Amino acid sequence: MSTSKVATMRDAVAELVRDGDTVAIEGFTHLISFAAGHEIIRQGRRDLTLARLTPDLIYDQMVAAGVARKLIFSWLGNPGVGGLGAIRRRIEAASSGGPGQPHPLEIEEYSHFGMVGRYAAGAANLPFYPLRSYFETDLPKVNPLIREIESPYGDGVVYAVPPLKPDVTIVHAQRADAAGNTHVWGLLGCQKEAAFAADRVIVVVEELVDEAVIRADPNRTIIPGLIVDAVVVEPFGAHPSYVQGAYDRDNRFYLEWDAITRDEDALQAWLREWVHDLDGRAAYVEKLGSERIAALRPGPALSGSVDYGSYQ
Amino acid sequence: MSTSKVATMRDAVAELVRDGDTVAIEGFTHLISFAAGHEIIRQGRRDLTLARLTPDLIYDQMVAAGVARKLIFSWLGNPGVGGLGAIRRRIEAASSGGPGQPHPLEIEEYSHFGMVGRYAAGAANLPFYPLRSYFETDLPKVNPLIREIESPYGDGVVYAVPPLKPDVTIVHAQRADAAGNTHVWGLLGCQKEAAFAADRVIVVVEELVDEAVIRADPNRTIIPGLIVDAVVVEPFGAHPSYVQGAYDRDNRFYLEWDAITRDEDALQAWLREWVHDLDGRAAYVEKLGSERIAALRPGPALSGSVDYGSYQ
């Protein structure tokens, strides 16, 4: 696996993300690849099905930019702040649907465990994933893909969710080698399951490291290069989400988004200024300014080193 | 969780392992708690159901000592060397079963994935675990607990295995704090699943560390103290298996076992000399000798440290 998969974000998205794809930019609060989402907007992809447990600001922006046809999710909001205006308008549009209204967004809804189970079934080539959730709730009534399954041991019925196999999964990580072997620490979310379930995988990293750094700590490897198609080096590419140990979540941005997302014009203006008028992440970072970035740097908290032992 | 769970092996086994229990001493080649197995023999437990993917030498010894009624497993042998004589004689005894023969050992057999899936279902409180294995093989014919289950999505039938919930799971690890929060590195096997599936958990460690060492690297935690009943500090407690970074597998012992296990008298003599006549692991280690132990120490291979960041 000595062949390098390092690519620019522009080339990776151009080659691996196609109109009509099911795309999963995963990462639960932690490690959300805003850089990839913005590049998908810049390249004008259309009719995407966007899958994510928590659509978060990145999907609000992508929906506002018109790249999406459908949303697969489990929790829709700006955590601790409010709603996601663009997505909400597209969903609530269904109720009025007048000519002045935006085109309704198709939705397919689960719970967090259901979404994680869907990725896990996809990754494991299983026809379904069983869980105890949903009985006596209204979710199965509005989502016919959530189905009952009877235990072969005569102890009752549980529910099943179907496998979710994205055409492309995009994850952000602290570091990877040129072959795509990827280390992640902090919250792991469901990136591993989403990546193994996908047909194509793009890994975006803060830092490109030598293979030896990965092999020095094999238990830290979340995604093997074996399933990775492109490695994009994009420091600060997860802002305004965060990277454990590298930078903090920019809560100020999440709070400020509440006003922007309520106003379609303000949102479109934001997209022009921060996405369309910039040619990539480097420009975005420069526009943010070194002061804002410096304020997000955490102090150190080292894990310490363990000894795997040399066995000759 | 400031209350200490640190106990001696004698007390931990006396209190937590009971006649008739289903016991899982897990660890795939790596981290097998021979120390716990020997203490169970010394305390004369009876009618145990022993669960393990690979019974290995420890269960051969326990079966020879008469503690077991039944074996639940997926691969029976001395890897790369040969068979497990005591277990084999007890199984093959079924074919002759004469008065001179030992009492037949009940067996329940799966594949590795099936065993891991059983622990996972037990840990997740699921009524079954689905997998694609077994179709068109003879295993389901001899194990009625391996059953077909139909996908609710009309795409065919897979097999299911039932949850396995040991009364007690015993795992060896590099280190834990007094509350039982446990770090493991190297091969992880299915210890996590077996521990979460169990009613009681004993963690045996090479080293007792301060809680701060665990909290410095939360991604390294395989088992939380929340599910641990006792922490036993037993350096070299996994010999002749190994502990990544601490000592090597004693292959010489595994090779020598082949001759011992073929001869019931030699096996019983070994049990007397190395288990019954010793009062614990410390005596076993002393008997092994510092030279043998020193020869098993690996050279260093450090993981390196990562930064979790301090977020005040």
Next chain:
Amino acid sequence: MVGFQGYAAHARARLGPMTDSAAPATFSQSEMMIVAAARELAGQRVCFVGVGLPNIAVNLAQRTVAPDLELVYEAGAFGSRPARLPLSIGDPTIVTGATAAVSMLELFSFYLQGGLIDVGFLGAAQIDRFGNINTTVIGDYERPTTRLPGSGGACEIAINAREVFVIMRQSKRSFVDRIDFRTSAGNLGGAEQSERIRRQQGWLGRGPSVVVTDLAIWHFDETGEMRLDSLHPGVTIEDVRATVEWEPKAATDLGSTAPPTDGELRLMREELDPGGTYTG
């Protein structure tokens, strides 16, 4: 788990600001609600934490009545000791210094569905007399008047945590006779049905046990229905009736909630929420 502080803000925006007239000027109704909720955690061991109001209540409890409380965040953190009050439940401060950081598959499978959670702390947009919760839509699902966040992990927490605490502001829009969508199971149609189905389904949770609002503390009686047990300072039973769509049951020995102590207020105002995000 769901961020109700967020939704509640919207609800307030729609309903017009709620006045604090019923409470003394020294503390707000939100502060009383958070303090009362925190106190309910006394003696609890492992708590699954929701964003927003549950989050601040639980962090207050860890600093007051429940110092050994183990915090579990659905994002994949166990044994967190947040050095600051996280705005989101996926904040880096819940990981640094935590006991374990695991995948969500492991957290939902082994910790939650596996039965290791004592208390699941939920918010809600609508709740009925039996503690069934709606966090999905107001109006029809296909044609919602208001689209809410949805389940997140709430429907899993509601059935797998040993018991469920709910914290929410009460009004005729939130304490309703019939919820528009059942996102998370409470006592279903009542205690009898709830116990039967929970047993039959192998759920490890007993269901909701307490609801703390800006006006009062509710528990559940033997029929599985919500029962008013304590009124916050300055709140009258009429205030409660005026903010509940059904005719609420009240305990014969109706108590009155002790007001926040100076220590509790100081912790919230100076340490946990100096900006007043939750308590304003």
Next chain:
Amino acid sequence: MVGFQGYAAHARARLGPMTDSAAPATFSQSEMMIVAAARELAGQRVCFVGVGLPNIAVNLAQRTVAPDLELVYEAGAFGSRPARLPLSIGDPTIVTGATAAVSMLELFSFYLQGGLIDVGFLGAAQIDRFGNINTTVIGDYERPTTRLPGSGGACEIAINAREVFVIMRQSKRSFVDRIDFRTSAGNLGGAEQSERIRRQQGWLGRGPSVVVTDLAIWHFDETGEMRLDSLHPGVTIEDVRATVEWEPKAATDLGSTAPPTDGELRLMREELDPGGTYTG
């Protein structure tokens, strides 16, 4: 995956020692078998490694015809670069310096059943003409004359690896008309049934593609039956017939296996197996 070197040793003990008379004195039949098996891995990418004979063959291949071969061990290691030949497939040397060390649940779910393995390398105690494998019992399951190791991961590897290589010694006891127990699926009753069932079951593996023995190299013809393709040096077709219970098919252009090179022998004797554990 199973340790057949171990079982084979027992089998030999029962059968009496196999002579190397058919092979020149410069190398043993075991060495020829291992070398021939290693060469079959040329051009392969990801190999799931069994203990014993597959283990040494794969390690030899990584040092000769397939330097980029990614080794996967069921114990939970991916991208291993063993500094020494591990006696067991759970040896610490497969972890230190590996690309990833993961739980067995993850390895079997995502790597194997998920379809990332190109070649599964298995041993066998008994094999039939269609490549179905027995590693469980000789005789009746309830009353076995010889209890074998069982499946381990073999039955999973047999259906999920893109193709399956088998390495084993051949004899009338191991190359049998009917195996006593079907542990791992090969081509079932033939190519047609195998393809139908593999499609219907959603198995990602195509089944067995090569069997390398101490006497010869076998592939599978369009009917799914084993076909003799190459005889090792000094081995005659009669030697093969004398060690197969059924009447074996042979390729019209029957080849002869090139003997081990000095380089291959040196690697085995000096680096991989100086003790002669596998090659003796």
